[in-house]
Amino acid sequence: MELDRACQRKGVNAMAIENKNRTAEEDASINVAEESRETTWKSKSYMGSIFVGDFDIDIPHRRGCGFPEQDPADKATGDSILANIKKWADEYLDGEQIDRDESIPGHVWAGLKDLNLFAIKIPKQYGGLGMSQTNYMRILSLISRYCGSVAATLSAHQSIGVPQPIKLAGTQAQKDKWLPKFAEGWISAFALTEPNVGSDPANMATEAYLDGDEWVINGEKLWCTNGVVADVIVVMAKSGTRVTSSGKEINEISAFIVETDTPGVEIIHRCKFMGIRAVENGLLRFTNCRVPAENLIGGQGNGLKLALSTLNDGRLSIPAIAADNIQYVSEFSARWGKTREQWGRNIGAHEPGSEKIAQIQSAGYAMAAFSDYCAYLSDEGKQDMRMEAAAAKMFNTELLWDTMDTALQLRGGRGYETSESLRARGEFDIPIERMLRDSRINRIVEGTTDIMHLFLAREALDWHLSNAGALFGRASAWTKIKTVAKCAWIYSGWIPKLLVPSIFRRFRSFHSTLRPYLRSLDSRSRKLARTLFTQMILQGPKLEMKQLTLARLVDVGTEIAVCGLVLSRVDTEIKAGSYDNLLTARYWAKTRLAHIDQLFRAVWRNNDADAKILAAEQMLRAEHLPKVDTSHLKMIETDVGRDITNGKKRKGVS
Numbered sequence: 001m002e003l004d005r006a007c008q009r010k011g012v013n014a015m016a017i018e019n020k021n022r023t024a025e026e027d028a029s030i031n032v033a034e035e036s037r038e039t040t041w042k043s044k045s046y047m048g049s050i051f052v053g054d055f056d057i058d059i060p061h062r063r064g065c066g067f068p069e070q071d072p073a074d075k076a077t078g079d080s081i082l083a084n085i086k087k088w089a090d091e092y093l094d095g096e097q098i099d100r101d102e103s104i105p106g107h108v109w110a111g112l113k114d115l116n117l118f119a120i121k122i123p124k125q126y127g128g129l130g131m132s133q134t135n136y137m138r139i140l141s142l143i144s145r146y147c148g149s150v151a152a153t154l155s156a157h158q159s160i161g162v163p164q165p166i167k168l169a170g171t172q173a174q175k176d177k178w179l180p181k182f183a184e185g186w187i188s189a190f191a192l193t194e195p196n197v198g199s200d201p202a203n204m205a206t207e208a209y210l211d212g213d214e215w216v217i218n219g220e221k222l223w224c225t226n227g228v229v230a231d232v233i234v235v236m237a238k239s240g241t242r243v244t245s246s247g248k249e250i251n252e253i254s255a256f257i258v259e260t261d262t263p264g265v266e267i268i269h270r271c272k273f274m275g276i277r278a279v280e281n282g283l284l285r286f287t288n289c290r291v292p293a294e295n296l297i298g299g300q301g302n303g304l305k306l307a308l309s310t311l312n313d314g315r316l317s318i319p320a321i322a323a324d325n326i327q328y329v330s331e332f333s334a335r336w337g338k339t340r341e342q343w344g345r346n347i348g349a350h351e352p353g354s355e356k357i358a359q360i361q362s363a364g365y366a367m368a369a370f371s372d373y374c375a376y377l378s379d380e381g382k383q384d385m386r387m388e389a390a391a392a393k394m395f396n397t398e399l400l401w402d403t404m405d406t407a408l409q410l411r412g413g414r415g416y417e418t419s420e421s422l423r424a425r426g427e428f429d430i431p432i433e434r435m436l437r438d439s440r441i442n443r444i445v446e447g448t449t450d451i452m453h454l455f456l457a458r459e460a461l462d463w464h465l466s467n468a469g470a471l472f473g474r475a476s477a478w479t480k481i482k483t484v485a486k487c488a489w490i491y492s493g494w495i496p497k498l499l500v501p502s503i504f505r506r507f508r509s510f511h512s513t514l515r516p517y518l519r520s521l522d523s524r525s526r527k528l529a530r531t532l533f534t535q536m537i538l539q540g541p542k543l544e545m546k547q548l549t550l551a552r553l554v555d556v557g558t559e560i561a562v563c564g565l566v567l568s569r570v571d572t573e574i575k576a577g578s579y580d581n582l583l584t585a586r587y588w589a590k591t592r593l594a595h596i597d598q599l600f601r602a603v604w605r606n607n608d609a610d611a612k613i614l615a616a617e618q619m620l621r622a623e624h625l626p627k628v629d630t631s632h633l634k635m636i637e638t639d640v641g642r643d644i645t646n647g648k649k650r651k652g653v654s
């Protein structure tokens with residue numbers, strides 16, 4: 001089938017589509033993003049297929065074998081370490097105190113090291129625990145129930161910090177040198193963001209140049225989680241320029257391993273936040289900082305590409321924590337709904353309370369299905385998961401915030417009161433107030449929701465761009481004629497398939513009660529493909545600027561994917577004899593199908609144009625904020641990782 005081939009294709013070149021609506025800066029940013037994208041697809045993508053009208057539930061449902069649950073042997077390994085961690089955390093991990101003190105105490109650092117939690121995914125041959133991605137996510141989820149700051153610390157170190165890129169793209173010498181250090185308690189960090197560079201790394205100011213056999217790094221890095229205490233950091237820096245396949249000159253970004261005791265590395269500010277208050281997050285300065293040439297990871301100019309592929313797995317800890325936190329809150333919300341009585345009924349029996357409990361329960365189930373499926377993809381390693389990973393991060397973090405807020409509302413005033421205060425006056429509690437604050441950051445880090453929308457929209461359109469992209473570029477007339485002929489051939493086979501009614505799909509391997517929902521998802525997937533295609537025809541290259549339209553369509557595709565996973569998992573449970581979650585799954589499917597229809601309506605009926613005009617008018621009246629000035633900041637006193645995990649030693653103040 002043409003679509004299957006399309007979704008499994010390999011070697012499609014990165015294509016910087018020409019668009020005269022862009023500014024020069026936008027063009028540069030998009031070219032850097034295009035150059036850093038993975039261009040080949042390992043396998044047919046479950047999510048990617050949904051956008052071209054092919055709802056292939058057989059991919060996650062494994063051709064009738066059911067939703068992929070964790071391998072029993074791997075689960076047993078995880079259960080045993082989780083039991084040890086729980087025992088330790090019950091005794092030593094006081095999230096309230098850590099939040100109040102805005103600091104992780106020495107005994108917690110030491111405990112994390114003793115449990116080898118700085119080396120969870122590092123292979124045993126290098127002294128690590130050698131855990132699977134699934135167990136890694138389970139461990140971080142458990143820790144997050146106690147303390148969001150400690151979970152964020154471990155995640156920044158292992159999801160994006162030094163271990164993961166070295167595991168993925170390091171040389172054998174780099175693996176031998178660095179990986180054992182994390183089992184000794186070394187802490188790492190990842191430094192991409194700068195005061196003037198957030199979502200858009202194309203304009204990175206930090207520079208690195210080769211001087212003999214050393215790289216010399218100059219620049220500043222902002223919001224580097226663990227940066228204040230890290231022993232070693234992956235630093236992203238501009239290492240020159242290069243000309244892309246489409247003839248554009250772009251900044252080349254490379255990744256360097258930098259030890260924090262290298263002369264020229266300064267921690268000049270510790271940043272404080274609304275939530276995850278104890279994270280050791282800092283503003284770092286690099287002044288003529290020299291690192292050996294062998295500290296370059298993944299080759300010159302491949303830094304951003306490496307960061308993006310690291311994030312495929314790296315991003316997964318966030319949706320896992322999100323799912324787990326909501327499941328935790330869900331159990332509690334049901335107890336509270338049953339216990340608290342007002343106006344002669346328990347609050348869970350008043351309709352708004354019932355709705356909240358149902359929303360929290362079904363959200364937890366759906367988020368777990370998405371996160372567990374991604375964990376499976378990561379451990380299995382055979383299927384392409386870039387879209388699933390990005391969508392899980394986006395979807396679970398958005399739903400986490402909404403659902404945590406719902407749980408807080410269900411609690412009334414107690415939701416707003418701190419856990420410590422509640423306990424002090426004798427009430428049993430879980431810290432919803434702190435969990436809400438801690439959860440907020442997840443919509444921002446590792447790619448904001450807007451950036452995830454852009455990333456997913458680009459991947460969703462990849463099939464169309466690889467078919468028709470040449471029509472928008474500076475290709476020769478002959479190439480354009482050939483492209484038109486190719487498109488006529490491909491689309492004349494594709495479009496009729498989008499018109500086939502979903503009633504003809506039987507979904508025989510599923511329980512009968514679930515089949516109508518699957519048919520509805522199938523028909524929404526075809527409608528999504530038709531809508532996307534129509535928008536492409538109507539808008540042409542301008543579609544790239546219609547970010548809200550694209551975001552709605554990306555959300556539709558994500559909702560279809562998640563709903564499919566929920567139905568796949570519940571079907572598998574039913575076949576194993578458990579009907580416990582059938583109602584949850586049905587509630588989810590009904591409410592989200594209605595939400596999908598709202599999103600479709602908003603593609604055609606919205607207020608986007610007015611928003612643009614109003615914002616432009618407001619910005620015309622506004623003045624620019626003052627420029628960032630960090631020149632007055634000097635090195636601060638700080639403890640350093642390998643010392644705080646073993647004992648105490650201070651890094652000098654310059």
Ligand SMILES: Cc1cc2nc3c(=O)[nH]c(=O)nc-3n(C[C@H](O)[C@H](O)[C@H](O)COP(=O)(O)OP(=O)(O)OC[C@H]3O[C@@H](n4cnc5c(N)ncnc54)[C@H](O)[C@@H]3O)c2cc1C
Pocket residue numbers: 156189190191192193197198199200222223224225226273281441444445446447448449450451454547
């Ligand atoms: C607690 C915390 C921990 C962090 N940890 C790290 C870390 O360890 N390492 C690291 O390198 N960075 C880290 N960051 C930085 C984080 O990754 C960035 O905050 C994030 O990438 C967004 O960048 P920004 O804040 O500069 O927002 P901006 O890029 O300035 O964006 C502001 C807003 O504009 C939107 N926006 C931006 N570009 C577009 C676009 N093209 N289209 C539509 N909307 C757009 C964004 O979605 C956002 O809503 C951390 C930040 C925080 C707060």
